[in-house]
Amino acid sequence: MLKSINLSFQYSGAPSISFPDFTAEQGDQWLILGPSGSGKTTLLHLLGGLLSPSTGNITLDDFHYSAFSPAKLDKFRGENIGIVFQKAHAVQSLSVMENLLLAQQLGGKILDKKKIMNLLERLQIAHKANQKPNRLSAGEQQRVAIARAVINQPRLILADEPTSALDDKNSTEVQNLLKESADAVNAILLVVTHDNRLKATFPKQLLLK
Amino acid sequence: MNILHLSWKNILNKPLTLVLNLVLFSLGVGLISLLLLVNVQLEDKFEKNFAGIDLVIGAKGSPLQLILSSLYHLDAPTGNMPISESKAFLNPKHPIFKKVVPLSLGDSHRGYRIIGTNASFVDLYEAKLSEGKLFEKTMEVVVGATVAENLKIKTGDQFQSSHGLIEDENLVHEDAKPFIVSGILGKTGSVIDQLIVTKTQSVWAVHEDHDHEGETEEEHAAHLDHDHAEEEKPLADYENQSITSLLIQFKGRNIQALNMARNINENTNFQAATPAIEINRLYTLLGVGEEALKALAMLIIFVSGLSIFISLFSSLRERKYELAVMRTLGARPGFLFQLIVFEGIVIAVLGFLCGIALSHGSMILLADFLEKSYRYDFSAAIFLNEEIYLFGGSLIIGIIAAIIPAFQASKTDIHATLADNKG
Structure with missing residues (x-):
């Protein structure tokens, strides 16, 4: 269960941004909407532990990780939170397989090629396992990003505009794969977007002002 | 990973x-x-080839050239020293010199230099025979390890030397007596590996023969016998002959020894060069x-x-x-x-x-x-x-x-x- 209470963040020299309290149960899938500048990415980075809040608490399964030390937070994030960005930003010198092995290692998990192959098969990119990421199409790269976010079976999956760089067909596919992958590991899925194509499929939505 | x-x-x-x-x-x-x-x-x-030599005496010219030619066998010799004028240095009871090694240079065999000297030269480089025996008679030679290896020379082989220090078939002493290999030296890592060593008299004998071109076979043979008879004479008694240079070890490093070089340079027709000084000079030149x-x-x-x-x-x-x-x-x-x-x-x-x-x-x-x-x-x-x-x-x-x-x-x-x- 993810809980965010009384959360706010202030960039230096700018007014403080406050975020509505909300609670997400395990398996919940939320869409976070809002106009540009409403702090969508800031909220996602706060929830992902990439940024520390000015006030408020974030807890995941009773771990009050917004108050963790940097070292503890890095470890917690690697083990429990998977993040998908607008672009995959995979390590260019490594193959798709090696990128996922790296994710397992950084998350402190056992290196398991078989598990990775199964996941890649589900995401329909198993045949690209030994390719370098820059040889893949945008849609395929986004699948790699999803694979990387879910490989360690996180409790929480965050996605920041995961479909805005994709065409309609790929957008739908990536959206479905994201939801399926989150379901498969029973993770909370939070998607931040201004992509209207996603609105119809997420019943739970949080609107930022 | x-x-x-x-x-x-x-x-x-x-x-x-x-x-x-x-x-x-x-x-x-x-x-x-x-x-x-x-x-x-x-x-x-350079260090190994110092061979404990304190002084090199030779004909006047460049001291560096004298050192290079007599100790390192790199350059051409500076000239000759008539024995008649060098008798004082050859005195076995010399008060300052512990060891005097005469060198006669100028001939070679297929590019390898032939050194006319005596057994003490081989001792300078602590060379040991790997086969055969040391030269005893005139025209017997011992061959350095590298020479033997590269020219495939064995004990008992014969060859004719050539005049000068480079390989040139036109300069072979064809009418001279051949050298006979009496032994081969083991590897030392010093310059002697690259040399052919014989008695001073052998080198003279090669050149003497030129002067006896008119001799009959009998006269020639008689002359050879004559040479053999003379072999045991000390070097100083060959008044009409010349050598190239002398390698000197001092008895001790006292003032007399240190003044010796200057004395020779100032008061004789010869020059004396100190290896350490000349090599240091060379290092300084190369050092830049x-x-x-x-x-x-x-x-x-x-x-x-x-x-x-x-x-x-x-x-x-x-x-x-x-x-x-x-x-x-x-x-x-x-x-x-x-x-x-x-x-x-x-x-x-x-x-x-x-x-x-x-x-x-x-x-x-x-x-x-x-x-x-x-x-x-x-x-x-x-x-x-x-x-x-x-x-x-x-x-x-x-x-x-x-x-x-x-x-x-x-x-x-x-x-x-x-x-x-x-x-």
Whole structure:
């Protein structure tokens, strides 16, 4: 269960941004909407532990990780939170397989090629396992990003505009794969977007002002 | 998938940059290592060939030339010393000289110099016979290890010498008596390996024969017998003959000994040269070139360090998103720091290995050249302690070049980097 209470963040020299309290149960899938500048990415980075809040608490399964030390937070994030960005930003010198092995290692998990192959098969990119990421199409790269976010079976999956760089067909596919992958590991899925194509499929939505 | 493996993959991902860095680094390391190799072996040769000689006496001319020709057998001799004028030096009861070794130079066999001297010459270099026996009679020779090896000479072989120090078929003493190989010397690592050693009288005998061209066979034979009869005479009794130079060891290093050289230079027709002084002078002359090369090598290494720094630094800009994403996957800042430092170290280690391969490879070519032109054998297969320091230095350069980019990488601001990238 993810809980965010009384959360706010202030960039230096700018007014403080406050975020509505909300609670997400395990398996919940939320869409976070809002106009540009409403702090969508800031909220996602706060929830992902990439940024520390000015006030408020974030807890995941009773771990009050917004108050963790940097070292503890890095470890917690690697083990429990998977993040998908607008672009995959995979390590260019490594193959798709090696990128996922790296994710397992950084998350402190056992290196398991078989598990990775199964996941890649589900995401329909198993045949690209030994390719370098820059040889893949945008849609395929986004699948790699999803694979990387879910490989360690996180409790929480965050996605920041995961479909805005994709065409309609790929957008739908990536959206479905994201939801399926989150379901498969029973993770909370939070998607931040201004992509209207996603609105119809997420019943739970949080609107930022 | 440890850090080193990832560093390695990152380096391989930019092959052109890697090649540039390796070429620069290995040029610098290779040049320094080559200088060390040549220097150490040259000094080693010079040192071994000192053979405990305190003074070399010879005809007037360049003292360096005298040392080079008489001790290192590199240059041409300065001229001759008539025995009639050098008797004082040949006195076995000389108050200052402990050992006097006469040398008669000027002939060679297929490019290897023939030294007319006596058994004490062989002792100077602590050479031991590997087969046969030492020369006893006129025209008997012992052959240095390298000569025997390269010319495939065995005990009992005969050959005719040629006039002068270079290989020239027109100058062979065809009508002279042949030399007979009585023994072969074991390897010493000093210049004697490259020499053919015989009695002073043998060298005279070769040239004497020219003067007896009109002799009949009988007269010739009689003359030979005559030579044999005279063999046991001390050198000083051959009043009409000449030698090339004398190698001297002092009894002790006292004032008299030190003044000896000046005395000879001022009061006789001869010159006396001190090997240590002349070789130091040679080092000083060579040293300028060596220093310049060393400075150039240092400059190349500095530039290669700079090139590693620049390539790592600019790769950070390309990789900033993937570095930030690695952080989101749980990588600590220290992980990114190590990643970049290892990249610097791996390039430096590879560059060092290429450089060592380069220097030892060129040493093989150079040794071949030096052996052909100077009859000096150098080895490419020796590895020096200095090369370990060079390895240490390479590691330090790799680390220094990587440390600022590594620090930069470890400071990657995940939020700013990833929030910034909104297409």
